Amino acid sequence: MTILSYVLAFLVAIGVLVAVHEYGHFWMARRLGIRVLRFSIGFGRPLWSRRGADGTEYAIAAIPLGGYVKMLDEREGPIDPAIASEAYNRKPVWARILVLLAGPFANFLFAVAAYWVLFVAGVPALKPVVGEVTQDSMAARAGLRSGDEIVGVGQRDTVTREGAVLAILEELMKGSGIELRLRSSDGEARSVELRVDGERRALTEPGALLPGIGFDFWYPEVPARVGKVLPGSPAERAGLREGDEIVAVDGEPVGDFAALVARVQPRPGARLELSVARGDETLAVPVEVESVREGERFVGRIGLQPATAGALPESMRTTERHGPLAALARATDKTWNMSALTVRMLWNVATGDVSVKNLSGPINIAEYAGFSARQGILAFLSFLAIVSVSLFVLNLLPIPILDGGQIVYQLAELAKGSPLSDRAQAVGQQVGLLLLLILMSFAFYNDLSRLFS
Numbered sequence: 001m002t003i004l005s006y007v008l009a010f011l012v013a014i015g016v017l018v019a020v021h022e023y024g025h026f027w028m029a030r031r032l033g034i035r036v037l038r039f040s041i042g043f044g045r046p047l048w049s050r051r052g053a054d055g056t057e058y059a060i061a062a063i064p065l066g067g068y069v070k071m072l073d074e075r076e077g078p079i080d081p082a083i084a085s086e087a088y089n090r091k092p093v094w095a096r097i098l099v100l101l102a103g104p105f106a107n108f109l110f111a112v113a114a115y116w117v118l119f120v121a122g123v124p125a126l127k128p129v130v131g132e133v134t135q136d137s138m139a140a141r142a143g144l145r146s147g148d149e150i151v152g153v154g155q156r157d158t159v160t161r162e163g164a165v166l167a168i169l170e171e172l173m174k175g176s177g178i179e180l181r182l183r184s185s186d187g188e189a190r191s192v193e194l195r196v197d198g199e200r201r202a203l204t205e206p207g208a209l210l211p212g213i214g215f216d217f218w219y220p221e222v223p224a225r226v227g228k229v230l231p232g233s234p235a236e237r238a239g240l241r242e243g244d245e246i247v248a249v250d251g252e253p254v255g256d257f258a259a260l261v262a263r264v265q266p267r268p269g270a271r272l273e274l275s276v277a278r279g280d281e282t283l284a285v286p287v288e289v290e291s292v293r294e295g296e297r298f299v300g301r302i303g304l305q306p307a308t309a310g311a312l313p314e315s316m317r318t319t320e321r322h323g324p325l326a327a328l329a330r331a332t333d334k335t336w337n338m339s340a341l342t343v344r345m346l347w348n349v350a351t352g353d354v355s356v357k358n359l360s361g362p363i364n365i366a367e368y369a370g371f372s373a374r375q376g377i378l379a380f381l382s383f384l385a386i387v388s389v390s391l392f393v394l395n396l397l398p399i400p401i402l403d404g405g406q407i408v409y410q411l412a413e414l415a416k417g418s419p420l421s422d423r424a425q426a427v428g429q430q431v432g433l434l435l436l437l438i439l440m441s442f443a444f445y446n447d448l449s450r451l452f453s
Contacts (some may be wrong), residue, residue, distance in 0.1 A: 006370025009380070011064055013369045015041055017107065017388055018067040022393070024106025025069040025099055030054075032095045035072040035086035042067060071099075093414045100403045100410070107392040110337060114385035115331035118378060122321035128164035129218045129316060132258075138215020142192040143214055145184065152181035159318060161217050169209060170341055172200055173348050204354040218316065222257040225307040233303020238287040240276065240304065247282070248275035257306040264289055268300040333387060342393045361441065400425070400432035 017042055029036050030120040035055070040046070042061030049059035061067075071088040072079060084090060088099070128150040133139050150158055153167035171178040178194040194213060196203070201403035203212040210216055224246045229235045246254060250273055262273065276283045289300040322330055346352035360368075365387065372383035396404040405428065413419045419427075 005373065006366050008367040009373035010366035012373075013365075013380075013384055013387060014064055014066075016384060017110070017391055018042075020106050020110045020265050020388070021103045021391060022067045022069050024102040024104070026056075027106075028099045028102035029069065029071055029088070031032075032091060032099065033086060034088050034091060034099065035083060036069055037072055038068075038070040040068050040070070049219070068196070087188070089419075097407055097410050100407050103403055104392045107388040108339070110390040111335045111338070111385045111392065112328075112331045114325050114381050114388070115334050116324075118382060118385070119245040119320060119322045119327035119330050121322060121378060122318065122319045123160075123382075124319050124377075125160035125162065126217070127316055127318050128158055128161045131216045131218035134214040138194055139211075139214035142180070142194045143190075144180070144182070144192060144194075146218070147185035148182040149184075150180055151183050151189075153180055159320065165209065166341060168194075168213075169204070170344065172196065172203060173306050173344055173354065174207075175200070197376075201353055202353055204348075206355075220313075222306045224257045224260045226252050226304055227307035230303035230305070230306040233301075234275040234288050234290050238274075238285050238302075240274075240285060240287075241278070243278075243307075244275040246274050247277050249273070251275075260304075264300045264302055265369075266300065268292065268298045270300065272302075338389045339393055342390060346393070346397075377424060399435050400428035401436060402432065405432050 006172065007203075022039060022041070026036055026039050031226055038057045038286050039336055040059040040061050042059075042064045043066055044062040046059040046061050049057055051057050069230065072083065073088045074084065074085055075089055079087060088096065091099075104355050105428055130144055130148045133144050133146055139345050153164060156163075156167045156170075158164040158167055168178060168180075179191055180194060181189070183189050184224075196213075196305055201290055226235075226240055226242055226244045226246070228242060229240055244259055248254060249260065252263065254260045254263060267289050268383055270289045272289060274285045276285050286374060287302055291298045292301045302362045320330075345354055349359065365378055369380075372379040395402050396407075397407045398408045400409070409420055409425065409428070
């Protein structure tokens with residue numbers, strides 16, 4: 001049922017965002033007097049279709065990974081001379097470019113609208129308060145201390161953990177030191193500079209940024225008490241039960257669940273002896289640590305999940321909420337910043353400065369879609385906004401099979417004074433398809449790696 005819910009959430013997300021994108025093309029084409037023959041969500045054989053009063057066929061097709069707007073075009077066959085003026089190819093270059101731009105910008109406007117709803121409703125978040133700082137790490141050498149709140153990164157103010165992480169990542173890609181503006185627990189304001197040692201690319205791998213810098217955000221202490229034993233795990237084979245409290249590993253005391261993880265994770269394949277408090281007894285429980293691949297390394301797992309963590313105090317919570325006009329400005333700013341960050345990420349992936357592991361394919365997107373849908377409508381709307389920004393940027397890339405590549409064709413025609421030859425366009429399409437296949441192969445490989453690790 002979980003997989004089914006993820007698939008349904010994914011299909012809903014793709015359906016909504018494709019419909020928005022294609023409606024942008026459709027709306028602009030109609031405004032410029034271009035006849036639209038078909039508006040299709042999905043590719044392949046139509047599962048449903050009807051012809052509107054405007055003469056356009058509206059369809060939902062069998063393959064739901066995209067869509068298209070088919071316009072009248074003399075290059076695709078002979079047309080009635082009476083309606084030739086409504087053909088796409090008969091329109092001036094500027095009109096064709098506007099039609100091509102309208103799809104991606106519909107996704108941009110959708111993201112703005114989604115963020116506007118979120119900011120009006122109020123976005124609950126956690127403050128970027130520093131928790132544990134690793135000894136002799138970049139963060140420790142810069143002077144970061146537990147309890148510091150990160151109020152700004154570079155020139156950007158940060159009020160949430162998400163904002164702080166994105167701002168740190170953005171500064172990291174610039175290649176210089178990272179300035180953090182801090183407020184300590186006693187209210188003292190100060191600035192520190194993170195000097196990044198070694199290869200920055202390693203820090204851009206998923207989940208590597210904060211551990212690589214050497215700090216984590218503050219969370220309430222989670223006791224080393226078993227909340228769930230995973231079926232078939234080493235913990236189940238060892239006889240551990242829900243409610244057991246692990247007090248030591250190989251004789252070394254553990255104060256909380258994080259300390260337990262720190263003892264187990266670096267020792268894949270090892271045999272450990274756990275001291276377990278069960279009722280009035282303390283038991284010695286031997287357990288074989290399972291070796292699990294995580295990215296480029298193997299880590300230890302025994303198959304335990306902790307009991308419920310302590311509640312976050314209100315002092316750690318924040319809600320970003322604005323009035324309608326202020327929310328519109330904030331939503332536009334956020335959409336623009338997310339778009340710019342996506343462009344920088346793609347450029348740095350292409351140059352090798354950012355890990356290609358950041359590319360996500362349909363499996364990972366489906367997981368996020370399902371997870372966000374289970375969290376509620378606002379979480380799902382936030383997910384749609386992020387993906388819509390990605391579609392806005394990706395469709396403007398100068399790859400011939402995408403809108404951006406088609407715009408390049410139109411600009412070439414404007415400079416040349418006549419359309420590119422059919423052969424040149426066909427070669428461009430083949431190159432564009434190859435580039436997309438390479439990009440999708442990396443993304444799909446990353447999905448499978450995450451799934452099986």
